[in-house]
Amino acid sequence: MKNKRNRLQVITEILRSSVVGSQEDLLRLLSERKLNVTQATLSRDLKLLKVAKTPLTNGTYKYVLPSITKTISPQGTYNHLTSHGAVLSIEFSGQLAVVKTKPGYASAIAWDIDNKGSIEILGTIAGDDTILIIPREGVSRDQILDLMDVTFSEEK
Amino acid sequence: MKNKRNRLQVITEILRSSVVGSQEDLLRLLSERKLNVTQATLSRDLKLLKVAKTPLTNGTYKYVLPSITKTISPQGTYNHLTSHGAVLSIEFSGQLAVVKTKPGYASAIAWDIDNKGSIEILGTIAGDDTILIIPREGVSRDQILDLMDVTFSEEK
DNA sequence: ATTTTATTCGCATAATTTTGCAAAAACACA
DNA sequence: TGTGTTTTTGCAAAATTATGCGAATAAAAT
Numbered sequence A, B: 001m002k003n004k005r006n007r008l009q010v011i012t013e014i015l016r017s018s019v020v021g022s023q024e025d026l027l028r029l030l031s032e033r034k035l036n037v038t039q040a041t042l043s044r045d046l047k048l049l050k051v052a053k054t055p056l057t058n059g060t061y062k063y064v065l066p067s068i069t070k071t072i073s074p075q076g077t078y079n080h081l082t083s084h085g086a087v088l089s090i091e092f093s094g095q096l097a098v099v100k101t102k103p104g105y106a107s108a109i110a111w112d113i114d115n116k117g118s119i120e121i122l123g124t125i126a127g128d129d130t131i132l133i134i135p136r137e138g139v140s141r142d143q144i145l146d147l148m149d150v151t152f153s154e155e156k
Numbered sequence C: 001a002t003t004t005t006a007t008t009c010g011c012a013t014a015a016t017t018t019t020g021c022a023a024a025a026a027c028a029c030a
Numbered sequence D: 001t002g003t004g005t006t007t008t009t010g011c012a013a014a015a016t017t018a019t020g021c022g023a024a025t026a027a028a029a030t
Helices: A004-017 A023-032 A039-049 A106-115 A141-152 B004-017 B023-032 B039-049 B106-115 B141-152
Strands: A052-055 A061-064 A068-073 A076-081 A087-093 A096-101 A121-126 A130-135 B052-055 B061-064 B068-073 B076-081 B087-093 B096-101 B121-126 B130-135
Touching (some): B106 B121, B106 B130
Antiparallel strands (some): B068 B076, B076 B087
């Protein structure tokens, strides 16, 4: 189908605006919007979107979007944070990763990154609102993204 | 049993230091440490710890600890952040919540909290490394924790 | 100490999620 | 358009996770 892109978009909107506790629930919400798929497809969609299922204090569960999502912009893909945290975006240039933060946050966040002691990262250099991450040779962009996802949103 | 506390502690250590993709895996890791329980218990433990199952880019899954975990300490529960983010802990006194941050972060974070415009929070007052949160009457500690969880880590 | 109350946990099962496979749909392009 | 390739999806089954219930254990109360 050609509505996969659209469906993924709608799913993120739904998850952003409501508490969804199961794929069956999501299925219902989607069909209200005339998007009919099976639960199996949702499982795959959520995996693609890296949506996590997390317990709430009220004893129920909720699907939550990851902190980093890939946005497809005119000039290639671009990873921006869906949260309102201090980290605004992550992009790559060759082997290097560039993290943009709110003004003043860069060095503190770079400290967090360094402090995680991840073997994948050789070091970081921070300005005021920009951090340059120097990954170890052979480390992929995806590995860095996973790492940041985990560093910035949920815990390791 | 009396080793629940210990078991929860060990679980957090394991999840912090390795990639666990299923409860069965966790079961094995625990039994290596002489902690024998059933998967049912793990499901409950993970729910208690608010551990989320999240997809990784390599196509597998991983259980991740939340940024705020309730630590079961002798003098009652106490909520500290497991992440290396700027927020270090949240504790309550009566109706008020006190957030400790890394030095210098308090006002920036208080701004984030205010800016979320949550109806549950009347206002905040920030010093250098401490924020006082004044919740609206009738708002529970758990509600505040949920809110902070969402504010500091994952998206809403 | 005995009874009552609350917690923890295993068992079995229910509920939910993931995935292999094959078919359908979309795409590429000669 | 026809043919080969890739992507998407449903189906059904496998795998995984969640939970009702009762037994066991611990804690509290009298």
